Amino acid sequence: MRFSIYRYTPGKDTKPYMQEFNVDIAAHNCNMLLDVLLVIKETLDDSLTLRRSCREGVCGSDGMNINGKNGLACVTHLSGLKEPVVIRPLPGLPVIRDLVVDMRQFYQQFERVQPWLQNTDTAPTKERLQSPEDRAKLDGLYECILCACCSTACPSFWWNPDKFIGPAGLLQATRFLVDSRDTETSARLAQLGDAFSVYRCHGIMNCVDVCPKGLNPTQAIDKIKHMLIAEGV
Amino acid sequence: MSIATQTFDAIIVGGGGAGMRASIELAQSGLNVAVISKVFPTRSHTVAAQGGINAALGNTDGYDDWRWHMYDTVLGSDFMGDQDAIEYMCKEAPQTIYELEHMGLPFSRNPDGKIYQRAFGGATRNYGEEQARRTCCAADRTGHAMLHALYQKNLAVKTKFFNEWYAVDLVRTAQGIAGVIAICIETGEVVFLKSRATVLATGGAGCIFQSTTNAHINTGDGFGMVLRAGLPLQDMEFWQFHPTGIYGAGVLVTEGSRGEGGYLLNKNGERYMERYAPHLKDLACRDIVSRSSIIEIREGRGCGPKGDHVLLKLDHLGEAVINERLPGIRDLAITFAGVDPVKDPIPVVPTCHYIMGGIPTDIHGRVLTVQNGADQIVEGLYAAGECACVSVHGANRLGANSLLDLVVFGRSAGKHIQTAVREGLSQLEPMQADIDAALARLNRWNEASSGESVDEIRKTLQKIMQDDFGVFRTADNMQQGFVKLEALRERLSHAAIKDKSPHFNTSRIEALELDNLMASAIATATLAHKRQESRGAHARYDFTERDDNNWLKHLVYFADGRIDSRAINMAPNEVQPITLRARD
Numbered sequence: 160m161r162f163s164i165y166r167y168t169p170g171k172d173t174k175p176y177m178q179e180f181n182v183d184i185a186a187h188n189c190n191m192l193l194d195v196l197l198v199i200k201e202t203l204d205d206s207l208t209l210r211r212s213c214r215e216g217v218c219g220s221d222g223m224n225i226n227g228k229n230g231l232a233c234v235t236h237l238s239g240l241k242e243p244v245v246i247r248p249l250p251g252l253p254v255i256r257d258l259v260v261d262m263r264q265f266y267q268q269f270e271r272v273q274p275w276l277q278n279t280d281t282a283p284t285k286e287r288l289q290s291p292e293d294r295a296k297l298d299g300l301y302e303c304i305l306c307a308c309c310s311t312a313c314p315s316f317w318w319n320p321d322k323f324i325g326p327a328g329l330l331q332a333t334r335f336l337v338d339s340r341d342t343e344t345s346a347r348l349a350q351l352g353d354a355f356s357v358y359r360c361h362g363i364m365n366c367v368d369v370c371p372k373g374l375n376p377t378q379a380i381d382k383i384k385h386m387l388i389a390e391g392v
Numbered sequence: 393m394s395i396a397t398q399t400f401d402a403i404i405v406g407g408g409g410a411g412m413r414a415s416i417e418l419a420q421s422g423l424n425v426a427v428i429s430k431v432f433p434t435r436s437h438t439v440a441a442q443g444g445i446n447a448a449l450g451n452t453d454g455y456d457d458w459r460w461h462m463y464d465t466v467l468g469s470d471f472m473g474d475q476d477a478i479e480y481m482c483k484e485a486p487q488t489i490y491e492l493e494h495m496g497l498p499f500s501r502n503p504d505g506k507i508y509q510r511a512f513g514g515a516t517r518n519y520g521e522e523q524a525r526r527t528c529c530a531a532d533r534t535g536h537a538m539l540h541a542l543y544q545k546n547l548a549v550k551t552k553f554f555n556e557w558y559a560v561d562l563v564r565t566a567q568g569i570a571g572v573i574a575i576c577i578e579t580g581e582v583v584f585l586k587s588r589a590t591v592l593a594t595g596g597a598g599c600i601f602q603s604t605t606n607a608h609i610n611t612g613d614g615f616g617m618v619l620r621a622g623l624p625l626q627d628m629e630f631w632q633f634h635p636t637g638i639y640g641a642g643v644l645v646t647e648g649s650r651g652e653g654g655y656l657l658n659k660n661g662e663r664y665m666e667r668y669a670p671h672l673k674d675l676a677c678r679d680i681v682s683r684s685s686i687i688e689i690r691e692g693r694g695c696g697p698k699g700d701h702v703l704l705k706l707d708h709l710g711e712a713v714i715n716e717r718l719p720g721i722r723d724l725a726i727t728f729a730g731v732d733p734v735k736d737p738i739p740v741v742p743t744c745h746y747i748m749g750g751i752p753t754d755i756h757g758r759v760l761t762v763q764n765g766a767d768q769i770v771e772g773l774y775a776a777g778e779c780a781c782v783s784v785h786g787a788n789r790l791g792a793n794s795l796l797d798l799v800v801f802g803r804s805a806g807k808h809i810q811t812a813v814r815e816g817l818s819q820l821e822p823m824q825a826d827i828d829a830a831l832a833r834l835n836r837w838n839e840a841s842s843g844e845s846v847d848e849i850r851k852t853l854q855k856i857m858q859d860d861f862g863v864f865r866t867a868d869n870m871q872q873g874f875v876k877l878e879a880l881r882e883r884l885s886h887a888a889i890k891d892k893s894p895h896f897n898t899s900r901i902e903a904l905e906l907d908n909l910m911a912s913a914i915a916t917a918t919l920a921h922k923r924q925e926s927r928g929a930h931a932r933y934d935f936t937e938r939d940d941n942n943w944l945k946h947l948v949y950f951a952d953g954r955i956d957s958r959a960i961n962m963a964p965n966e967v968q969p970i971t972l973r974a975r976d
């Protein structure tokens with residue numbers, strides 16, 4: 160099976176280039192794209208650089224652009240891919256080396272929404288109660304693995320990565336806005352009402368299309384917009 | 393050569409559940425603490441834990457007692473667990489769960505709003521009477537929910553993180569540990585992180601086996617580091633094989649799926665666990681279930697064209713229960729086994745999962761060494777989580793007790809360091825020779841210009857461990873395996889990497905990791921061969937019985953091959969000791 164992979168090592172390459180590899184996927188027992196990338200690294204070129212850890216789609220390390228669409232290599236079946244499989248780093252973030260991008264901006268936007276539970280009431284001695292219905296509101300939000308597939312597929316994030324929080328960060332914002340245990344809803348909303356943080360989202364839905372966990376950032380963003388209006392921010 | 397140095401009160405090596413629970417405690421108290429992690433913290437393997445975390449809350453059963461939890465844990469450990477440590481863990485469990493809930497962990501809930509608890513293997517009510525529901529969970533994504541909640545809390549308390557930094561070796565002085573040498577993966581910069589207290593929270597080493605539920609990053613780095621610092625590892629012969637790794641992929645299917653009512657079948661469609669463990673059936677302890685599956689396969693009742701796996705049946709639970717309680721499992725089965733458990737059973741096989749042994753510590757996380765037959769505390773060094781051996785899991789860990797171990801002992805290490813620093817724990821000052829010693833390994837890999845590739849050696853190592861140190865062991869196999877490992881270790885000392893770039897050089901990291909895999913494998917091989925009995929997860933064909941007269945003790949291994957032993961603690965503080973008896 161043929162692969163065309165983005166290569167760039169600072170200090171060595173003056174500019175990025177695409178490199179072709181041919182891998183006998185049956186002989187190496189490869190089912191997933193990550194299997195192939197590791198075979199290339201192990202047997203053909205040990206300098207090929209990527210992040211990977213869990214190999215089961217839960218750690219969010221190996222987001223990359225696969226035949227034009229962002230996804231996780233470890234849960235991408237080879238059988239569904241057109242040849243040559245073109246693999247590039249996630250778009251829109253600075254490349255450190257090969258398929259490894261600098262995620263600082265992405266993490267900064269995540270941190271901007273103060274992604275931790277805030278509750279000013281005195282904590283009870285046991286758990287805070289939460290009804291199964293209220294808990295169900297967190298489904299589709301808490302499962303995010305911070306892989307950045309969504310934000311790096313979002314044109315609004317490419318243009319304003321410093322001001323637009325982006326789909327991943329906003330999904331997290333929603334996760335805390337709707338948590339019945341969080342008391343700081345108004346303060347959170349007050350942070351989001353400017354022209355950029357949320358309102359740069361134009362509902363293009365690229366984010367929904369690529370999320371490997373099947374989450375729906377657009378819906379989460381709509382939820383925030385509704386809450387902003389209701390709150391009069 | 394002088395080396396860039398940064399100074400802290402405490403350095404925590406590892407941003408998994410254990411490391412990040414410890415750091416919260418320290419950052420909150422205002423100490424100058426930093427966490428270093430070779431991956432961004434939420435990518436640590438705690439994220440993959442599915443089933444849950446134990447605590448005797450009694451939310452689902454109406455009543456529970458930490459003493460019952462303690463009893464189950466001691467029995468599960470096949471009496472290898474230290475009863476004072478188990479007592480401490482089970483007693484602290486409810487409080488640590490409430491703390492996690494207050495941090496925001498999105499636990500599943502009962503109709504009354506309390507945390508939902510499910511059934512798990514080896515959990516009983518009233519000292520073995522009936523199945524208990526003691527496992528708190530967030531659907532089947534408990535580890536993810538916990539790790540993210542801990543990271544979030546660390547952001548709130550402003551912990552300093554060195555993300556994508558790799559710890560190479562401890563800096564050891566004559567008195568104890570003075571910090572750690574670390575390399576920034578992105579830039580190649582090498583720094584001495586100097587600290588009064590260094591906490592190892594580096595997780596497991598499942599990558600010594602070919603087939604494992606562990607991530608690629610679980611390479612036993614903490615094990616390599618302590619061995620090279622002249623300190624021992626304990627109980628390394630006890631590796632847990634999880635009964636339900638997805639056949640061919642190794643990816644885990646949580647025990648919670650059997651907790652929710654799933655069960656195992658052989659090729660005749662027989663629910664064979666009824667035969668091996670009539671009482672607890674599919675929820676017997678993991679070592680028992682894994683051995684039963686292997687026996688089924690060996691005796692020709694395995695499934696598939698090669699008869700080399702068994703089946704996990706879930707469809708009778710119905711789509712609604714599967715979607716609510718096991719949504720992640722459904723996804724994994726579809727992705728990695730090509731079957732939808734709502735309709736078809738999942739092909740599974742016992743798969744390496746967890747190391748019960750590790751760096752010996754007391755309940756405050758202080759690392760111990762053994763000198764002239766007596767425990768000695770190593771100044772400045774702590775360990776917590778899967779890399780530590782307190783020991784609460786003994787010869788076999790109960791499901792959902794590891795996440796608990798992380799938060800209970802991560803917290804207790806944090807608390808102890810706080811007190812120690814306040815009471816004047818001093819900063820040890822290394823000599824240049826101490827720093828050079830910690831840099832030696834890095835220098836070797838940087839300088840070696842030609843030699844065999846790292847990947848070939850890693851593959852061979854994994855094959856040896858898989859073949860000769862698996863679910864069932866014999867002296868012959870282990871002896872052969874050991875000889876092969878020694879030869880491989882020699883080859884490793886001449887291996888080289890081609891890529892010498894300073895920028896995000898993952899080849900170099902993998903080479904450094906391979907040193908640690910090798911150290912972990914040899915420790916395992918040595919102690920597995922030494923222990924001439926079957927206990928918990930260590931099962932031998934040539935010594936099939938538990939032998940309390942000769943082997944009721946922890947074994948410790950030093951890098952020079954020396955083996956020593958430590959007594960098992962049978963003296964809990966508040967309850968009567970749980971006395972020796974046979975298991976189910």
Ligand SMILES: Cc1cc2nc3c(=O)[nH]c(=O)nc-3n(C[C@H](O)[C@H](O)[C@H](O)COP(=O)(O)OP(=O)(O)OC[C@H]3O[C@@H](n4cnc5c(N)ncnc54)[C@H](O)[C@@H]3O)c2cc1C
Pocket residue numbers: 405406407408409410411428429430431433436437438439440441442443444445534535557558559560593594595596605606607609610613614644646745746776777778779791792793794795796798
């Ligand atoms: C698939 C799976 C499911 C599981 N399910 C459950 C469950 O339901 N319940 C339960 O109780 N247990 C479960 N376990 C066990 C449990 O999840 C693990 O034992 C536990 O998460 C380990 O946590 P830890 O903090 O010790 O290490 P990890 O979470 O593995 O973290 C190790 C950390 O150390 C860092 N690190 C390692 N080496 C270095 C180095 N050299 N330099 C810098 N950083 C380094 C890593 O970057 C990482 O941050 C499961 C295990 C697996 C594999």
Ligand code: SF4
Pocket residue numbers: 312313314315316325326359360361362363364365366367376377380
């Ligand atoms: S819907 Fe909004 S967040 Fe998603 S890709 Fe489009 S602009 Fe970006």
Ligand code: SF4
Pocket residue numbers: 302303304305306307308309310326327330369370371372373374376
């Ligand atoms: S929302 Fe989905 S795509 Fe975006 S970071 Fe989270 S898991 Fe990844």
Ligand code: FES
Pocket residue numbers: 211212213214215216217218219220221231232233234
């Ligand atoms: S390797 Fe963890 S998500 Fe792919």
